[in-house]
Amino acid sequence: MQASKYHINTLKEAPAEAEVISHQLMTRAGMIRKAAGGIYTYMPLGLRVLHKIERIVREEMDRADAIELLMPMVQPAELWYESGRWEQYGPELLRLKDRHQRDFILQPTSEELITDIARNEIHSWRQLPLNFYHIQTKFRDERRPRFGLMRGREFTMKDAYSFDRDEASAQGSYDAMYDAYMRIFSRIGLEFRAVAADTGSIGGTRSHEFQVIADTGEDLIVYNPESQYAANMELAEAPCLLAERATPREDMVKASTPGAAKCELVARQLDRPLTDTVKSIVLATENAETRETAIWLLLLRGDHELNEIKASKVPGLEAGFRFATETEIQETFGCVPGYLGPVNTTRPVKVIADRTVANMSDFICGANAADYHYTGINWGRDLPEPDEVADLRNVVAGDPDPAGGTLAIQRGIEVGHVFFLGDKYSKAMNATFLETDGKPALLQMGCYGIGISRIAAAAIEQNHDGKGIIWPRAIAPFEVVICPMGWHKSETVRNTAQALHDALQERGVDVMLDDRDTRPGIMFADWELIGVPLRITVGDRGLKDGIVEVQARREAEASRIAPDDAVAQVMARLSSL
Template sequence: MRASSYHINTLKEAPAEADVTSHQLMTRAGMIRKVAGGIYTYMPLGLRVLRKIENIVREEMNRAGAIELLMPVVQPAELWVESGRWEQYGAELLRIKDRHQRDFVLQPTSEEVITDIARNEIHSWRQLPLNFYHIQTKFRDERRPRFGLMRGREFTMKDAYSFDRDAASAQASYDLMYQAYIKIFTRLGLEFRAVAADTGSIGGSRSHEFQVIADTGEDLIVYNPDSDYAANIELAAAPTLIALRGAASETLVETATPDAPKCEIVAAQLKRPLTDTVKAIVLATEAADGKAAPTIWLLLIRGDHSLNEIKASKLAGFENGHRFATEDEILDTFGCVPGYLGPVNPRKPVVVIADHTVAHMNNFICGANREGFHYTGVNWGRDLPEPQVADLRNVTAGDPDPQGGHLAIQRGIEVGHVFFLGDKYSKALDATFLDTDGKPALLQMGCYGIGISRIAAAAIEQRHDARGMVWPKAIAPYEVVICPMGWNKSETVRNAAETLYRELEQAGVEVMLDDRDIRPGVMFAEWELIGVPVRITVGDRGLKEGILELQARSDEAAAKVPVAEALTAIVKRLESL
């Protein structure tokens, strides 16, 4: 491709709303253009990146035995009502009506449609296992679309769905997809981790996220540097930091703590470690009949820890959801404003659940249910009943791993997710097949998603510098750019650039020849911004010495290469990337 006949339109400045690196650089490089909030046009360079990602995904999915089809963007509401997600999914599900006032949705995912296909197409165990996938536009009506392609409303996703006879076979299909994903992200040239994860709104009983490592990632990944353990912080089990509870050696004392609604302030006033304090979080669950008073729960974590709401949502009694208690409910239950609450003698009965570490604490500090006061010397069994115990907190860096070593935390960007669904959707939509005994059985399902457009953004967040993007070779818009110095002034430069261009094309290299009449500094800056892996500079001075300059995007300086050896040197450098 020649730059003069291509569309290259870079910007010196990114738009004001572009607040992450990938959004800024993709906009400046002319890869995307905003149409509306969270909705973008993929310009030619950006589309090339997406197509390369799609091709790698498609090749590995096909290699793993998945079968490609294409499901519609617009789906009938009846299927979503049947699955129960018409109401459950929430405001991100964009509901629309046609001219006949029939309800439809713009698909955020395709479990309902694929299960409908399966119940109509799969009749016998002899047809199993099956795995269908498609690469299609999705739409999720994000309340605050932001970060460009990282959290847009319209995006491109690959989603696959496996169908099996039984749970064991479905687990085998899950493992096959897991391995396919490892191959996909390895081929993409990204540093990533596969981490155990929560199943979220998709549902199911087994789940792994594939996270691209990046300091700007929204997700926190807990991992052990000395083992293969890794989990999203939402799911990571927090170890008990106190093996055995010590004896009660302090007297329970109500101590004045004026203007100290936070554990950090209390610890400072009392000149005690923050680890001696206990933080109280008050939640409420509504009665099943909607008539009885809400149940009030008091969750306790150590003062230096934070509540993991995903773990809390899985507590017995929280099946139908939970919320933070209102100030009126708190006053009614504890007789005190927030900031001074504790489990000792609340005004009304409350369900107390302590994190594992808190359950092993002795002589601890907690709110006295009286504004401006905290108890010191609090001990379980003596001063208050033994609590229910559960894992309630987020892991912190340095926590011991029960299997050995210590846990670390890093940020990541979720770009893929695999779920074992079981019969969640097949049961709701009555998707059955005739098993070997001739009786109907529910299909066992798995679900596997990859964010195609998000991968492009995540790659930039992971690989960039002050000058622009540093694409992995596998997904760069072009592999090589030839930059002639003085294209319109020197026939020698033109001939040498043209010759190399033809040689690279014949060798199967994706090459761009920049034949525009622009200043070298502008040309170099544009291609560094765009992030093409290898740049070749052709100039009169070098040609007189029989050399070209070769510089990979990640190199600090250019290397001089003899013209006669240029093709071999370029191919070798590409292979090393």
């Protein structure tokens, strides 16, 4: 391919709204152009990247015996009424009406539609197992779309759905997809981790995220460098940091702590470690029938942070909770926030202690009086045992892994997610098949998503430098670029460059010949920004010395190679990238 016949339009500056490096570089490299907030046109270079990602995904889905179909982007609301997600999904679900005032949605995912297909297409156990997938545009009406393709509203996604007779075989389908995902991300050439994850709004009972490791990632991954353990922060189990509760050594004392509304300030004023303090978080739940409000007091050690996903799994909080209002707090504790605690509350409150807090003794907490805290608090002596003990907190780096070793934390970008759904959707939508005994049974389902467009952005977040993008070879828009110095002036340069181009193309290399009439510095800067893995420079001066230059995008220096050896050398270099 020749650059003069292609569309290359790079920019020196990124738009001011581009906050992350992938958004900046994809815009500058001419790969995407903004159409509206969170909605982008994929320009030719960017589309080539997406197509290469899609090809790898298709090959591995087919290898795993998944069958491709294509479901519509616009879906009827009736299916979402059946599943219960018409209201549950929230404002990210873009709802619309046709001319007949019938409700539709722009699909954010396809569980409802594929379940409808399955209940109409799958009749007998003899047809199982089945796994359907498609690659399609999705739309989620993000409140604040940002970060380019990382958190856009419209995006390209592969989603697959497995159907099985029973849970055991469904778990086998899950494992097959897990293995396929491992192959996909390995082939793409990304550093990634598969981590245990919460099932979120999709539902189900088993889930793994595939996270591309990047310092700019929004997600926190907890892992053990000495084992295979990895989980996202929402799911990672935080161990109790105290093996047992120590015998009390202090009396309970009401201490003056003026202006100390945070544990850090309390510890400083009292000259005590932050780990001696306990913070109070007040939640509220409402009974749907009686409309009565219940107040919950969650207790964490002063240096720990609440994990809301874990809190939502506490019995009584599963149906939903909110943070209590200041009025509710004052009615319950007789005090403004900042000085709250479980001792002598004005009204009954349900106390949930984090595992570590449940084993603390002689701890410090609010006295339910402004500018005062209690010191020397002990369970069973100064206040009743907690109503419930639960894992409520985020893991922190250095926490012990109960299985051995120490936990560490790194950032990641979620690019894939696999779920075991069981009968969550088949039960709601009555998707059954006839078993061997002739009786109907619910289909067991799994779903498996990969963010095609997000992979492109995540690859850049992981692979870039001050000059631009550094694509893994497998998804680079071009594998090799040939940069002739003086294309329009030297027949020798033209002939050599064209011969290299044709020879590489015959060998299946995705190669670009830059025949534009532009200065070498501009040409090099363009291709470094675009991120092509390997560059061949052909010039009169080098040819007179019997050499061309070959340089990988990550290398600081070029290698000097004889033109006759260049093709073999390039093929060898590509195989190592």
